[in-house]
Amino acid sequence: MSIQRLKIIKIVGARPNFMKIAPILKIVKAFNRKSQTEGNREHNIDILLVHTGQHYDYKMSQIFFEDLEIPEPDIYLGVGSGTHGEQTGKVIIEFEKILFAEKPDLVIVVGDVNSTLACALAAAKIDIPVAHVEAGLRSFDRTMPEEINRIVADHLSTYLFTPSPDADENLTREGIQTNRIYRVGNVMADSLLANKEKALRSRILKTLGITEDHNQELNASGNRPYGLLTLHRPSNVDDYDSFMKIVKGLQVVSEELPIIFPIHPRTKKQIEAFGLQNIFQFVNTSQKTGNSGLYCTAPMGYLDFMRLMMSATFVMTDSGGIQEETTLLGIPCLTLRNTTERPITISDGTNTIVGNDTDRIIEEAYKILKGNSKKGVIPDLWDGKAAQRIVNLLIDSFL
Numbered sequence: 001m002s003i004q005r006l007k008i009i010k011i012v013g014a015r016p017n018f019m020k021i022a023p024i025l026k027i028v029k030a031f032n033r034k035s036q037t038e039g040n041r042e043h044n045i046d047i048l049l050v051h052t053g054q055h056y057d058y059k060m061s062q063i064f065f066e067d068l069e070i071p072e073p074d075i076y077l078g079v080g081s082g083t084h085g086e087q088t089g090k091v092i093i094e095f096e097k098i099l100f101a102e103k104p105d106l107v108i109v110v111g112d113v114n115s116t117l118a119c120a121l122a123a124a125k126i127d128i129p130v131a132h133v134e135a136g137l138r139s140f141d142r143t144m145p146e147e148i149n150r151i152v153a154d155h156l157s158t159y160l161f162t163p164s165p166d167a168d169e170n171l172t173r174e175g176i177q178t179n180r181i182y183r184v185g186n187v188m189a190d191s192l193l194a195n196k197e198k199a200l201r202s203r204i205l206k207t208l209g210i211t212e213d214h215n216q217e218l219n220a221s222g223n224r225p226y227g228l229l230t231l232h233r234p235s236n237v238d239d240y241d242s243f244m245k246i247v248k249g250l251q252v253v254s255e256e257l258p259i260i261f262p263i264h265p266r267t268k269k270q271i272e273a274f275g276l277q278n279i280f281q282f283v284n285t286s287q288k289t290g291n292s293g294l295y296c297t298a299p300m301g302y303l304d305f306m307r308l309m310m311s312a313t314f315v316m317t318d319s320g321g322i323q324e325e326t327t328l329l330g331i332p333c334l335t336l337r338n339t340t341e342r343p344i345t346i347s348d349g350t351n352t353i354v355g356n357d358t359d360r361i362i363e364e365a366y367k368i369l370k371g372n373s374k375k376g377v378i379p380d381l382w383d384g385k386a387a388q389r390i391v392n393l394l395i396d397s398f399l
């Protein structure tokens, strides 16, 4: 098929989506500018940005638009929180109306959140082609809602843009035709590389009163190196026993090294529900604080969080994207899950799986503190050009 103007709807919904769409939007803008200057105004990619509203707090959504210079969404569906069924169902109902009204040539979804699945399903059902960015990742753990989202979104998609060879293999094993699979690299790397300089200008270290000097002796002055933590998976924070296994490990490690913990709203609610406020120190809030070396802050924007990662002694996380970002930055990462859908960060990168095993958390953290951290290499095609490859492929296919 060859058309003059390609009309694409691009979906964002939740925090981990924003850094994946920003580079694609930039490349499309540059393509349209070039078409204009060459006097070929009609040769254009019209992008409509739809935000489902799955995440809605300023620090879970709007701050990323500002940090990553993403234009305001054209359409905001405002679905908000709910059970998986409620959230997915609401997005399907609202997004289908947009599809009928706009009749796009293609819908692009990214990642593995509920909005990804819902929008892919709504489009595929009415025969609108779907492109899935970050296709093919598998944790092989179907108790993880994201695993269901990944599998279904992939099987509904016409264009599967993958970040790594393991993803290609997963898709082929599941019977997806190879001519739908395009290894383009990692769009997260595009955002990270494009924003590294800007992140260095963040004042977050100063605000938190910490230094970036890894070699500095630990002392009581408050000017010390630090570990960085994120924790929000329902499997880790919704169940008291599982949560406490991790917290116990963190308490021991944080006696050696303070740990900064930008806290997800779900986890904050759970800390309150379990009555664990006395364990954490809440920074910059009026909340009564505990006395451990676990320093909770509000969720961070993209640039402040990247700045914190860049100088951390280690990062502990149950997030997916942070496993990739630490590999890109060469910072040791301990993943607080039993599986990962990003095995390349283990085989090639700086990532180690520790699950919610208290002893392993302590053991692996101490290895790093003693200077025995994993040195990784950056995987192939995590080079800052993934979005360009995606847009080139779409231009070749449609225009």
Ligand code: UD1
Pocket: 014, 015, 016, 054, 055, 056, 057, 060, 061, 081, 082, 112, 113, 114, 115, 145, 146, 232, 234, 264, 265, 266, 319, 320
């Ligand atoms: C979602 C994604 C997960 C991703 C995470 C990043 C799914 C299935 N999960 O999980 O893959 O790692 O985003 O954050 O899509 N809340 C707020 N403010 C907000 C958003 C959420 O307070 O702006 C609270 C609400 O209480 C809500 C809870 O967080 O019920 C969970 O939000 P939800 O979007 O359901 O899932 P996440 O845990 O954020």
